[in-house]
Amino acid sequence: MLKNVKWFFVVLVFSSLISLSFDKRNTPTEKLPVGAQAPELVLGNEKQPLSLQASKGNYILLSLWASYDAASRTSNARLHHVVSDDARVEMISISFDRYPSVFRTAVKQDGINDNVYQEMEGENSEIFKSYDLKHGFINCLVDDRGVIVAKNVSPSELASLLHTAKG
Template identity: 35%
Template structure:
């Protein structure tokens, strides 16, 4: 009987994966070696919020591509906030060095998949990235790095 109840309740309450376009981005606050950042402090600018980990090759490659694309775009009105969920700070720091990333855009969440950010962004089915409008609304999920400039100029 309990199994039937669980089966039917899961059919009516599917697990939500990630956030969707049009949703307000949940607030977050992070600190790196150089600075602290929050979505509230970045209001008025586009934000590319990217989640990754050194152990996840696809998310790591996207992180590199996003950083390079934003650097070469020359756009002043976009901020990259890239959050690593590595549980070992040394792995995070080494990955940033090895990948040639600007440490000012990279942030470390020591709680990994147990963090509030991980839960608030519903990343239980894998990493994602979000382009957030100057008003704090998600306007693209997993945008293509090469199309960022186009999305922002629309």
């Protein structure tokens, strides 16, 4: 009798695990997949949105980062140096640092001087919410129609994408 109960329990656990693997509610959905329209960028302290419209055939590289997140800060700095040599890409860099002194120090140390903004509202900002940054900071390559064509690109991937687009 005890042997039958053990097998019943094993079958019950196994079937539960299988049914959970097919449950669609557990499948994470990406809020902004490649091919989606990039949400508008309005900084908390600004009234006018930042434009994500590149000139014909060009791109905007949007980098969302913070100095307290070493990976996003490093990526932002490295991407900035790749993009600074390519006229087809304009980079918009938005930091979610709450303190201006921390933001200014990071920008100076990283050598970033063009199109860099601070979103002082941090996690409460509309940009943070619309780009679904609760799981980490991202970068997006946006085409001249405002469509996301690549996400979380490394400097080498960006160089490859731009080389492919050129040819």
